[in-house]
Amino acid sequence: MGGDALKNMRPCNYQVPITFFNHKQQISIPHSNSINGKEKSHINGHSHLFLPFHLHCIPASPLPKILYSSPWLRMEDLQQGKLVVGAFVAIVAASIMAFWLMKKGNNKRRQTAPLPPGPRGLPIVGYLPFLGTHLHKSFTELARVYGPIYKLWLGHRIYIVISSPSLVKQVRDHDVTFADRDPLIAPKILTAGGNDIAFSSYGTEWRKLRKVFVRELMSSARLNASYVLRKRYAEKAIKDVYQKTGKALDFGQLTFMIISNTVLSMLWGSTTHGEEGEKLFSQIREIAGESMVLLGMPNISDMIPALARFDLQGMERKSQETFRRSDRILSSIIEERRKLRESGDSNSVGKEAKDLLQVLLDLNNHGDYAAESSITDNQLKGILMDSIIGGTDTTSTTIEWTMAELMQHPDAMHKVHKELDEVVGRGNVLEEFHLPRLHYLEAAIKETFRLHPTLPLLVPRCPTEDCQIGGYTIPKGATVFINAYAMHRDPQLWDSPLEFRPERFLDVNAAKFDYLGNSSQYFPFGTGRRVCAGIPMAEKMLNYILASLLHSFEWKLAHGSTEVDLTDKFGIVVKLEKPLVLIPTPRLANPELYYSKKPTEINS
Numbered sequence: 001m002g003g004d005a006l007k008n009m010r011p012c013n014y015q016v017p018i019t020f021f022n023h024k025q026q027i028s029i030p031h032s033n034s035i036n037g038k039e040k041s042h043i044n045g046h047s048h049l050f051l052p053f054h055l056h057c058i059p060a061s062p063l064p065k066i067l068y069s070s071p072w073l074r075m076e077d078l079q080q081g082k083l084v085v086g087a088f089v090a091i092v093a094a095s096i097m098a099f100w101l102m103k104k105g106n107n108k109r110r111q112t113a114p115l116p117p118g119p120r121g122l123p124i125v126g127y128l129p130f131l132g133t134h135l136h137k138s139f140t141e142l143a144r145v146y147g148p149i150y151k152l153w154l155g156h157r158i159y160i161v162i163s164s165p166s167l168v169k170q171v172r173d174h175d176v177t178f179a180d181r182d183p184l185i186a187p188k189i190l191t192a193g194g195n196d197i198a199f200s201s202y203g204t205e206w207r208k209l210r211k212v213f214v215r216e217l218m219s220s221a222r223l224n225a226s227y228v229l230r231k232r233y234a235e236k237a238i239k240d241v242y243q244k245t246g247k248a249l250d251f252g253q254l255t256f257m258i259i260s261n262t263v264l265s266m267l268w269g270s271t272t273h274g275e276e277g278e279k280l281f282s283q284i285r286e287i288a289g290e291s292m293v294l295l296g297m298p299n300i301s302d303m304i305p306a307l308a309r310f311d312l313q314g315m316e317r318k319s320q321e322t323f324r325r326s327d328r329i330l331s332s333i334i335e336e337r338r339k340l341r342e343s344g345d346s347n348s349v350g351k352e353a354k355d356l357l358q359v360l361l362d363l364n365n366h367g368d369y370a371a372e373s374s375i376t377d378n379q380l381k382g383i384l385m386d387s388i389i390g391g392t393d394t395t396s397t398t399i400e401w402t403m404a405e406l407m408q409h410p411d412a413m414h415k416v417h418k419e420l421d422e423v424v425g426r427g428n429v430l431e432e433f434h435l436p437r438l439h440y441l442e443a444a445i446k447e448t449f450r451l452h453p454t455l456p457l458l459v460p461r462c463p464t465e466d467c468q469i470g471g472y473t474i475p476k477g478a479t480v481f482i483n484a485y486a487m488h489r490d491p492q493l494w495d496s497p498l499e500f501r502p503e504r505f506l507d508v509n510a511a512k513f514d515y516l517g518n519s520s521q522y523f524p525f526g527t528g529r530r531v532c533a534g535i536p537m538a539e540k541m542l543n544y545i546l547a548s549l550l551h552s553f554e555w556k557l558a559h560g561s562t563e564v565d566l567t568d569k570f571g572i573v574v575k576l577e578k579p580l581v582l583i584p585t586p587r588l589a590n591p592e593l594y595y596s597k598k599p600t601e602i603n604s
Ligand code: HEM
Pocket: 197, 198, 199, 210, 386, 387, 388, 390, 391, 392, 394, 395, 398, 454, 455, 458, 459, 460, 524, 525, 526, 527, 528, 529, 530, 531, 532, 533, 534, 535, 537, 538, 542
């Protein structure tokens, strides 16, 4: 209702209903002669408040000039003796407007947007029984029904799932609020109460650890210095594979061995050699495997705290066992290194071979834990475990997925081999300096990350305060999943999204799809300030090891298979359900290229 209705008002016993529209934010001021004042009604969900005004009691008064220009008042009416009514109506209108604006401000503060929509569940357990085992796929299906933001109750916890780029942008706009992690039972135990980077609460300690990690382990200087380690383990693997020419190999196992040996030797490799070193590495690999399972498994005790003391799935007990074992091993490695440092045995811990453990011990040695970059024993262990758990399975699984897709797409494999022949040549061994020119291989890896994001739901976030996303409230403490899997396969965002087409990452627009989480539709390493801290190292290991294995061998599916089974298996890291078993055939020009005369040495 606007000026027309107002200008027809006559002096009488008016009641002015003020209608507050929650969403449209309009005000209407119809007149009524018949409804009693002070009545409240709710019509169509709008709240009507009736106020009585006795207009004929208002004395005539000179009008402020501004009222003459009011669109609600006609000059003729005013000049025809309707001045008093007009003035009053204008004053009332102005008062109502002021009242409304005030109310609107208050409402805005008081009014909370609703929770996102979502499916109903059962009492107590909520939606848990209906989720199935492939969470990333169930979440994607639910988004088709409930939209790009929805909620699920699992036990007493509320889970919010986000699956559209515009909402991801909004989450990034509230980056600090969403920078916290869920305080779940297994990660808490495995990290001695969040004394690491990945699962610590957002705050000073997290900032310090992340800074140390990025500066000390991810710097170009450190990564370039550790090339000898990548090279050493790649050469060793290539030599082993060459000896198994024509035999079926579990490709995932092969890449996991190369990556884990590389990462472990970057962490404390300068003092672990021989059989003893191998034994230690295999124990750590076992612990990393167990930790991954515990971190990826939903725990009823997290969802229904009343049941936590029964530890129905035994996850608390298993987490404590795994933690005790890892703590024992890490403590003995640290102690041994401390003794070496005290004895000043510079042969064992040479400056060039300075590994992460040595760097962290330097920081730990300050003794003053309040100092900006000092770290405690538990934090030192936390950083080591983050590197092992976060850096090994993720990287080797991505290599396996890329290989699986290339085996399934011989055209793409042919292009990769052609590029390797042109850039490296069959008469040469691949070196890291070749990598920036392997554009097609890079695109094939990016395309694999799109179709098979290694952590399809990233690592859940936990807002530190109530916050509005997409017009809905996300309550403080909710578990927030960003469904990268859904967005990476959304037909509204990608042409033929289910096809493996590395070419889509070769065109001019592809530059926006980096690994740093700058794009809101492609972010295999996460986004915002908790984006993966190990991207430079992951990229180096992934590209170099995959390129070396592809350059050195032709690969064929074992057991007479003609197709790769690309079915996946959900966990914190999504893997191929069935191992990729392949048969290698050498493709380099000269058998000597498979045998470096002397293994690459750390200080070479
Ligand atoms: C293919 C390899 C890898 C993938 C796909 C990957 C993916 C991710 C993802 C999705 C997150 C969560 C990001 C978020 O919450 O937005 C993450 C966090 C993390 N990653 Fe990686 N990662 C990989 C390799 C590595 C490596 C090699 C390391 C270290 C050696 C590493 C260390 C970490 C750490 C420390 C965090 C926690 C960051 C934080 O909470 O501040 N990752 N990673």
